Amino acid sequence: MNRPVTVTTWHLEMRDPAALRRARVPQPAPSILRAEIPSPALNRFLYTYVGGDWHWRDRLPWTWARWMQWLDRPQVRTWVMYVAGTPGGYFELERQPGDDVELAYFGLARDFVGKGLGGHLLTVAIEHAWAMGARRVWVHTCSLDHPAALANYRARGMTLFKTETDVRELPARSQGPWPGADCIPPPLVGGG
Numbered sequence: 478m479n480r481p482v483t484v485t486t487w488h489l490e491m492r493d494p495a496a497l498r499r500a501r502v503p504q505p506a507p508s509i510l511r512a513e514i515p516s517p518a519l520n521r522f523l524y525t526y527v528g529g530d531w532h533w534r535d536r537l538p539w540t541w542a543r544w545m546q547w548l549d550r551p552q553v554r555t556w557v558m559y560v561a562g563t564p565g566g567y568f569e570l571e572r573q574p575g576d577d578v579e580l581a582y583f584g585l586a587r588d589f590v591g592k593g594l595g596g597h598l599l600t601v602a603i604e605h606a607w608a609m610g611a612r613r614v615w616v617h618t619c620s621l622d623h624p625a626a627l628a629n630y631r632a633r634g635m636t637l638f639k640t641e642t643d644v645r646e647l648p649a650r651s652q653g654p655w656p657g658a659d660c661i662p663p664p665l666v667g668g669g
Contacts, residue, residue: 479646479647480646480647481644481645482621482644482645482647483620483642483643483644484620484621484642484644484645485619485620485640485641485642486617486619486640486641486642486643487618487619487627487637487639487640488615488616488617488637488638488639488640488641489615489616489618489627489630489631489635489636489637489638490615490616490636490638491613491614491615491633491635491636494607496634496635496636497600497603497604497607497633497634498632498633498634499600499633500595500596500599500632500633501596501597502597503592503593503597505561506597507558507560507565507594507597507598508558509556509557509558509559509598509601510556510557511554511555511556512555512556512557515545515548515549516548517541517544517545517548518541519555519557520544520547520555520569521536521539523555523564524536525537526564526586527566527567527584527585527586528582528584531584531621531622531623532647552571552572552573553569553570553571553581554569554570554609555567555568555570556568556569556570556601556602556605558585558594560594564586565585565586565588565594566583566585566589566594566598567582567583567584568580568583568584568598568599568602568605569581569582569583570602570605570609572609572610572611575612576610576611576612576613577611577613577614577615578607578609578610578615579614579615579616580602580603580614580615583598583616584622584623584626585598585623590623595625595629596629596632596633599629599630600633603633603635614635615635615638616630616635618630621647
């Protein structure tokens with residue numbers, strides 16, 4: 478059953494690479510590798526693996542062809558963070574007209590939240606955005622995302638440039654990474 482939910486969306490930006498405040502590198506350091514071959518299956522997996530707990534729904538109806546159309550462009554790049562060989566999070570960057578680079582998607586899977594990985598992954602994401610020739614790096618997050626998301630963006634040096642509020646019809650609970658996953662206990666959040 479859907480219900481109306483008031484959602485606040487925050488738009489943040491960084492206009493100078495010197496503004497980046499790097500997070501500490503966790504030990505042992507996770508591997509963060511670029512997925513250089515466009516793979517709709519991989520990106521859809523990452524989208525649901527990370528976003529299923531946070532009402533990421535926009536791309537769920539996408540077909541394989543729509544995913545490939547999005548990914549098979551030089552403007553879009555995906556990196557995956559591996560912790561002891563297991564995917565723990567990812568980010569997706571899109572270079573846009575005017576040389577803006579949007580951090581289109583960013584997040585950790587539930588089992589990797591609260592372990593000090595998010596700040597490091599965001600640091601790497603912003604560094605890669607600047608390496609793409611950005612004149613500005615930007616992102617939006619909302620009140621449906623992890624409660625620490627906005628603070629992480631600000632801690633890395635991003636500044637707020639716009640706030641919006643709207644009402645959306647959403648299920649009472651997020652669906653999780655697959656149907657029935659909402660019965661899995663939520664992650665323990667803390668530290669990091």
